[in-house]
Amino acid sequence: MDDTTSEKRERFQNNNLLQAWLVLTLAFIFGISLAGVQAALGPKIEANKIKETMEKVPEVVLGLEAAQKLSESGEALNIQSRIIEVDKKDKKKFYTVYEARFQDNALAGWVAKAGGQGYADKIELLVGIDAQAENITGLFILDQKETPGLGNKISDTAWRNQFVDKPATSPLVVVKDKSQGPSNIDAISGATISSVAVCGIINQTVSDIGPTLTSTKKE
Amino acid sequence: MSEKNEISGQGLGSDIAIHVAPSPHLSDQTFTTRRMMTDVLIGLLPLVVMSVYVFRMFAVTQLVICVLACMASEFVFVKMRSKPVTLNDFSAVVTGVILALSLPGTAPWYVGVLASVIAIGIGKVIFGGLGMNIFNPAMVGRAFVMIAFASAMGASAYINADGGVDAMSMATPLTAFKQSGVATSILDLFVGVTNGSLGETSAFACLLGGGYLLYRRTASWEIPAGILSTVIVLSAWADMSGGFGGGFVLHQLFGGALLFGTFFIATDPVSSPVTPKGKWIFGIGAGALIMVIRLFSGYPEGVMFAVLLMNAMTPLINRWTIPKPTGVA
Amino acid sequence: MADQPTALERFVQGILPENPVYRQLLGMCPTLAVTNGMKPAMTMACSVAFVLLCANIVTSLIRGLLKPHLRIVVFTLTIATFVTIADRVLAAYLYQMSKTLGPYIPLIIVNCLIICRCEVCASKQNVFTAASDAVGQSIGFGLALASIAMVRELLGTGGLFGIAILPTAWPDWVIMVLPPGAFITLGLLLGCVNWLEMRRS
Numbered sequence: 001m002d003d004t005t006s007e008k009r010e011r012f013q014n015n016n017l018l019q020a021w022l023v024l025t026l027a028f029i030f031g032i033s034l035a036g037v038q039a040a041l042g043p044k045i046e047a048n049k050i051k052e053t054m055e056k057v058p059e060v061v062l063g064l065e066a067a068q069k070l071s072e073s074g075e076a077l078n079i080q081s082r083i084i085e086v087d088k089k090d091k092k093k094f095y096t097v098y099e100a101r102f103q104d105n106a107l108a109g110w111v112a113k114a115g116g117q118g119y120a121d122k123i124e125l126l127v128g129i130d131a132q133a134e135n136i137t138g139l140f141i142l143d144q145k146e147t148p149g150l151g152n153k154i155s156d157t158a159w160r161n162q163f164v165d166k167p168a169t170s171p172l173v174v175v176k177d178k179s180q181g182p183s184n185i186d187a188i189s190g191a192t193i194s195s196v197a198v199c200g201i202i203n204q205t206v207s208d209i210g211p212t213l214t215s216t217k218k219e
Numbered sequence: 220m221s222e223k224n225e226i227s228g229q230g231l232g233s234d235i236a237i238h239v240a241p242s243p244h245l246s247d248q249t250f251t252t253r254r255m256m257t258d259v260l261i262g263l264l265p266l267v268v269m270s271v272y273v274f275r276m277f278a279v280t281q282l283v284i285c286v287l288a289c290m291a292s293e294f295v296f297v298k299m300r301s302k303p304v305t306l307n308d309f310s311a312v313v314t315g316v317i318l319a320l321s322l323p324g325t326a327p328w329y330v331g332v333l334a335s336v337i338a339i340g341i342g343k344v345i346f347g348g349l350g351m352n353i354f355n356p357a358m359v360g361r362a363f364v365m366i367a368f369a370s371a372m373g374a375s376a377y378i379n380a381d382g383g384v385d386a387m388s389m390a391t392p393l394t395a396f397k398q399s400g401v402a403t404s405i406l407d408l409f410v411g412v413t414n415g416s417l418g419e420t421s422a423f424a425c426l427l428g429g430g431y432l433l434y435r436r437t438a439s440w441e442i443p444a445g446i447l448s449t450v451i452v453l454s455a456w457a458d459m460s461g462g463f464g465g466g467f468v469l470h471q472l473f474g475g476a477l478l479f480g481t482f483f484i485a486t487d488p489v490s491s492p493v494t495p496k497g498k499w500i501f502g503i504g505a506g507a508l509i510m511v512i513r514l515f516s517g518y519p520e521g522v523m524f525a526v527l528l529m530n531a532m533t534p535l536i537n538r539w540t541i542p543k544p545t546g547v548a
Numbered sequence: 549m550a551d552q553p554t555a556l557e558r559f560v561q562g563i564l565p566e567n568p569v570y571r572q573l574l575g576m577c578p579t580l581a582v583t584n585g586m587k588p589a590m591t592m593a594c595s596v597a598f599v600l601l602c603a604n605i606v607t608s609l610i611r612g613l614l615k616p617h618l619r620i621v622v623f624t625l626t627i628a629t630f631v632t633i634a635d636r637v638l639a640a641y642l643y644q645m646s647k648t649l650g651p652y653i654p655l656i657i658v659n660c661l662i663i664c665r666c667e668v669c670a671s672k673q674n675v676f677t678a679a680s681d682a683v684g685q686s687i688g689f690g691l692a693l694a695s696i697a698m699v700r701e702l703l704g705t706g707g708l709f710g711i712a713i714l715p716t717a718w719p720d721w722v723i724m725v726l727p728p729g730a731f732i733t734l735g736l737l738l739g740c741v742n743w744l745e746m747r748r749s
Contacts, residue, residue, distance in 0.1 A: 019615060
């Protein structure tokens with residue numbers, strides 16, 4: 001009789017679930033606390049992500065000076081985001097496009113979020129297009145990991161300002177000899193691949209969403 | 220007992236000491252590090268003359284900076300390790316000259332100085348001095364400054380229109396070919412009146428100096444043979460498949476740092492394999508890497524990285540190619 | 549248990565004599581990856597300090613309940629929880645920094661330093677000792693990261709904390725803020741530490 005009870009007790013003590021009671025309890029407590037943290041901070045993180053893009057929209061559409069003037073006068077652009085779907089040969093591609101309107105509902109322009117392969121890693125950028133969908137109004141690099149000192153100059157204001165007022169109707173061309181031309185973009189010396197990558201992303205984006213924007217404008 | 224004592228007594232008493240050492244037993248007393256380094260310096264002479272002729276003061280300044288900086292860092296680093304100073308074996312001078320000849324003439328003074336300090340300090344002395352280094356010291360120094368000062372060492376840095384040196388007003392042959400498909404004339408490449416790193420422009424000078432090293436057996440012939448034959452085969456293949464229309468092989472052979480690197484950098488006896496078979500593997504591997512980098516990467520030239528990569532493979536190649544002793548199955 | 553170090557000893561040991569990076573060679577991943585600037589290095593040091601302190605305290609509190617063959621699971625669970633909290637807090641309040649650090653914050657979970665301290669100290673000693681051990685080790689880790697980041701950022705960009713210090717004529721050694729610079733700097737500094745140690749004895 002004693003033998004069977006001690007055997008039973010031993011089997012009870014060796015039960016996997018019972019041994020792991022501490023792990024299970026801790027997992028439960030930690031899980032609840034993590035859920036709490038996520039509930040408290042999740043909205044803020046989401047807001048950060050959106051804010052990062054939204055903050056740059058007026059600057060990319062209007063240019064830095066005009067955007068500052070606008071915010072000083074207490075006005076703001078109404079920004080609405082929409083997804084533009086583009087049919088490719090074998091797959092569909094989605095672009096997030098922000099439509100910026102003045103207070104009187106006049107269209108200020110569009111900003112498209114786009115990305116593509118750079119020299120080191122993916123480059124993510126915002127490209128602004130004017131209300132007529134004819135000219136590029138600005139460029140902002142959201143994320144890049146290009147070589148410091150060379151490729152990361154794509155974030156420099158001086159280089160980005162080349163893109164302002166370039167036509168959105170014909171593809172941009174990267175040149176190395178500083179030659180002038182309506183669609184010419186001067187390459188960063190020593191970082192041709194990064195320069196070509198940025199122009200490639202812009203050309204692709206503009207040609208993909210251009211038709212949709214033109215048709216929206218007419219409506 | 221007494222007999223043994225007698226024998227050992229005899230041994231101690233006589234003047235003939237018996238050395239027990241592994242083969243090879245024949246050794247050439249005159250073949251010292253110093254003689255070898257002097258040979259390399261003589262071999263480098265045509266390149267130095269040619270670089271001074273083409274690049275004038277740019278070459279002189281760069282050579283003086285690199286040689287002085289290499290000797291100074293050799294002195295300081297060896298002192299730090301409290302070892303006897305080894306300046307008189309000329310190895311630091313050789314490193315300095317090779318380094319200077321592999322840099323663009325337009326590179327600012329601090330590039331040469333830093334490259335020399337890294338070459339001698341991190342490339343050589345840290346590993347235990349000459350003979351212990353894994354990588355070719357001059358190439359370690361050059362790789363460091365190449366990445367550190369990309370804008371002072373990249374393709375565009377070679378061009379300096381205001382220096383009064385004709386050659387410097389144009390792009391280097393390999394860059395011109397890679398970016399705009401312009402092939403420099405083979406004769407220009409052979410004589411060396413083109414732009415490039417100081418010592419690499421003249422194929423003729425490289426062949427002359429390299430030939431001397433091979434004749435003196437300071438450099439083994441297997442490595443240059445391996446690199447050159449691989450480059451010829453691969454560039455001929457690329458020529459036929461890419462439709463470059465002939466001349467591509469000679470352009471690849473005479474352009475850039477290929478001949479300079481083949482004779483003076485890849486043949487470094489410390490960082491290349493020991494056995495003839497190993498040397499062939501080393502040469503073929505380096506040649507293949509050079510062509511891969513030249514044809515497919517963002518860099519116009521790949522000799523430096525190819526040699527460094529093969530240096531890293533050298534211990535492994537040495538292990539693969541241990542010769543079998545005769546009579547062992 | 550009698551020969552376990554006291555709280556004060558634990559605290560002092562962590563800073564220099566048993567420095568996590570220079571003496572124990574632990575936590576090499578963040579040491580190499582995020583020391584290209586003082587700002588990311590210090591953010592990393594603070595995150596590690598937070599995780600280490602919390603993990604040590606929790607482990608020390610439950611040390612009586614630990615089963616030997618399940619202890620690693622418990623350690624990992626605890627560490628992962630606090631790392632996730634640190635990651636979320638950074639994303640909410642220091643968004644740009646959390647983007648810069650990228651995967652290296654979640655990777656604190658596999659930082660051997662923390663699991664080592666849980667195993668060596670916190671699972672055997674009381675809460676106070678475990679906490680002082682965590683603080684000492686964190687200071688040591690922070691100092692090590694700062695020393696490497698200082699060399700790399702100064703040589704690589706001519707400034708510290710993003711503020712220019714050296715004259716503008718300084719040619720940036722770009723290689724120092726790239727991965728090779730991390731290995732070179734760590735190797736040279738380790739050599740210096742060993743050299744000093746040899747001279748002292």
